[in-house]
Amino acid sequence: MDLQNLKEHHEELLSFMENNGYCSTYIHRFRDEINRILADADSHRWQSYQDIYLEYLKVPHSKDYLRNKRTIIGALEQFDLFGHFPDGRHRHTLFERGSYHLLVPEFQELIDFYRAYEVQRGKKESTIRGESLNTASFLYRMQEQGARSLDEVTEDAVLSFFVSDDGTLQKSCSYKKNISAVFKAGLKWKEPQCRRILGFLPLLRETRKNIRYLTQDEVRLLRDAAENDGFSARNKAILLLLLFTGLRGCDIAGLTFSSIDWEKERILVEQQKTSVPVEIPLSAVVGNAIYDYLAEERPDTGSLRLFLSETHPFSPLAAGSIGNIVAKACRLAGIRQEPGDRKGTHIFRHNLASTMLENGVPQPVITQTLGHTAPDSLEPYLRADFVHLKECALSIEAFPLAEEVFSL
Structure with missing residues (x-):
């Protein structure tokens, strides 16, 4: 393993960290690790930075200790092999996530x-x-x-x-x-x-948690939050996409300019989860919100992705950021602020499906709109179709009940 580049240029890495506000303790850990690697290189047959990390696994260490070593050694690999300085955005590729x-x-x-x-x-x-x-x-x-x-x-x-x-x-x-x-x-x-x-392997019964669906009052409050001065045009467009299209957060983050067909008023998406293409009507309220974002707020970076981060370097929006936008909308709307309250992006998908069911939209149409590949994927949404569930209720007139049952 050739460590000449690290030996000659590691001071540039440490100086960069000092100039960019990294704490002295963290920088000291980097220096210690660099010195250890350079001092021990001749006595070990390391072929890669992975081998350097695996040396630590030969002796028992805590998970936190090993996680710290993976981060430091991974950052050194990025600097030595690719010239990348730490930026808080790019995770090291020393190993995939997991065990x-x-x-x-x-x-x-x-x-x-x-x-x-x-x-x-x-x-x-x-x-x-x-x-x-x-x-x-x-x-x-x-x-x-x-x-x-x-x-x-x-x-x-x-x-x-x-x-x-x-x-x-x-x-x-x-x-x-x-x-x-x-x-x-x-x-x-x-x-x-x-x-x-x-x-x-044990026999486990498959269960589904009850979904805390969006109420009409919550939908109204969320739409009001979208008009708040503290809610950007980008966030408004994303929130309305969630409310009116049922797209998953990852698919919204992956939208490109070519995903929007302005002439035919359609949204064209190949779903990341299933790789199945879907075509969704582009409503006026959603189209206007996207247009406002493009015209008034989106920086011109040359990126083909529709939604970008709001801070430099204005990189394509990550799927996880969609959930953060929903959390902010819920805060502004004053809803779902208790610990454990469900406020992920899926509640909007569920809301669209249950609303369409209540309005009598045929199930095949809903399945096509949501991009499901299996008809039974709609089953969880049926549980919130209270309009039609009430039609299945049985009368209790034939059962003798004491009058006090109905008294206040």
């Missing part, structure tokens, strides 16, 4: 086989990643309990991952399904070991 890099070789081999197998079968990358992350966490727990191979995983260890000692469910049915998907693929790799662990 994979902490696993013993056999556990990593299982996940590697699963990923290659499902890529060949055409499974969506986001699904593969989610199932891999969940399984890596599961295997890391098995490893913490002493298992260094699949043969050493015990049924008690598996059950303790899902259910606590007092019987409380710790992991959901969908989490178990993700783990199961990896081990089912693993049957073509190490059939007996993977089948054995599949047999240990």
